Amino acid sequence: MASIVKIISTNKLTHDVLHVTTEKPDCLLFSPGQAADISINKPGWTERKNPFTFTSLPEDHALEFTIKIYPEHNGATNELLSLVPGDELIIQDIFGTIRYKGDGIFIAGGAGVTPFLSILKDLYKKNKINGNKLIFANKTRKDIIAEDWLSEVLGSNFINILSEEHCKGYAEGHVTKQFIQQHVDARLQYYYICGPEPMMESVIVNLLELGIDRKQIIQEKF
Numbered sequence: 345m346a347s348i349v350k351i352i353s354t355n356k357l358t359h360d361v362l363h364v365t366t367e368k369p370d371c372l373l374f375s376p377g378q379a380a381d382i383s384i385n386k387p388g389w390t391e392r393k394n395p396f397t398f399t400s401l402p403e404d405h406a407l408e409f410t411i412k413i414y415p416e417h418n419g420a421t422n423e424l425l426s427l428v429p430g431d432e433l434i435i436q437d438i439f440g441t442i443r444y445k446g447d448g449i450f451i452a453g454g455a456g457v458t459p460f461l462s463i464l465k466d467l468y469k470k471n472k473i474n475g476n477k478l479i480f481a482n483k484t485r486k487d488i489i490a491e492d493w494l495s496e497v498l499g500s501n502f503i504n505i506l507s508e509e510h511c512k513g514y515a516e517g518h519v520t521k522q523f524i525q526q527h528v529d530a531r532l533q534y535y536y537i538c539g540p541e542p543m544m545e546s547v548i549v550n551l552l553e554l555g556i557d558r559k560q561i562i563q564e565k566f
C-alpha cells in the first residue's frame with residue numbers, strides 16, 4: 345500500500361548527492377539494503393516511480409534517502425532539488441535483492457553504496473561490523489558519499505579507488521581482478537555488489553575468474 349510522507353529536510357551530502365529525510369509511517373517495514381519505488385506528490389509527477397534505497401534503519405523514527413542527482417536527465421532526481429520541507433513523497437512498493445547474509449566484501453560504485461550504508465549502519469549498531477570490508481569506486485574524491493562516517497566505522501577496511509583523479513592515499517583505476525585479489529580474505533564469505541551495469545558486469549567476471557562461487561555473490565544493478 346502506498347504511503348504519503350512529508351519531507352522534513354533536504355541537504356547536499358556531496359556536489360551531486362542529496363540527503364532527504366521524511367516522516368516515517370508506523371506501518372512501513374523494510375530490511376537494511378531494501379529500496380522503494382518513490383514518486384513525488386506533485387501534479388505531473390505522481391505516476392512516475394523511481395527506485396531509491398532507505399539509508400536509515402528500520403527502527404529509526406524518520407526515513408532517509410541518499411540520492412544522486414542527474415540534472416541533465418531533467419527527470420525525478422532533478423525535480424527533488426526543488427522540494428522543500430512540507431512537500432510530499434509517495435512511498436510505493438518496497439523491494440530489493442541486497443540483504444546481509446554474513447561477513448563479506450562490499451563493492452560499490454558511486455550511489456551504489458546506498459544499500460550498504462543501511463546494512464553497515466545496522467552492523468555497526470549491533471557491534472558486528474568488524475571484519476567486513478568496503479571497496480568504494482568513484483571518479484574523484486569529491487564524489488565519495490559519507491567518507492568520514494565510513495572511515496570512522498570501517499577504518500582500514502574502507503578501501504577507496506578513484507578512476508579519474510590521482511590522490512595521495514587513494515588507489516587509482518578500476519576494480520580489476522588484481523585489485524580485488526589484494527583484498528580477498530578467506531574469512532569473508534560473501535561479495536555484495538551494487539553500482540552501474542558496466543562496473544557490475546566487470547566485477548562479477550573478475551570474481552568468477554578468482555574462483556568465487558555465484559552463490560557467494562549478492563548483487564543489485566542501479
Ligand SMILES: Cc1cc2nc3c(=O)[nH]c(=O)nc-3n(C[C@H](O)[C@H](O)[C@H](O)COP(=O)(O)OP(=O)(O)OC[C@H]3O[C@@H](n4cnc5c(N)ncnc54)[C@H](O)[C@@H]3O)c2cc1C
Nearest residue numbers: 379394395396397410411412417419420421422455458566
Ligand atoms: C533497487 C534500486 C535502488 C536504487 N537506490 C538508489 C539510491 O538510493 N540512490 C540513488 O542515487 N540512486 C538509486 N538508484 C538509481 C536511481 O533509481 C536512478 O539513478 C534514478 O531513478 C534516475 O533518475 P533520473 O533523475 O535520471 O530520472 P528519470 O525520471 O529516471 O529519467 C529522466 C530521463 O532521463 C533519461 N535517462 C535515464 N538514465 C539516463 C542515462 N544514463 N543517460 C541519459 N539519459 C538517461 C530517461 O530516459 C528519462 O527520459 C536505485 C536503483 C535501483 C534499481
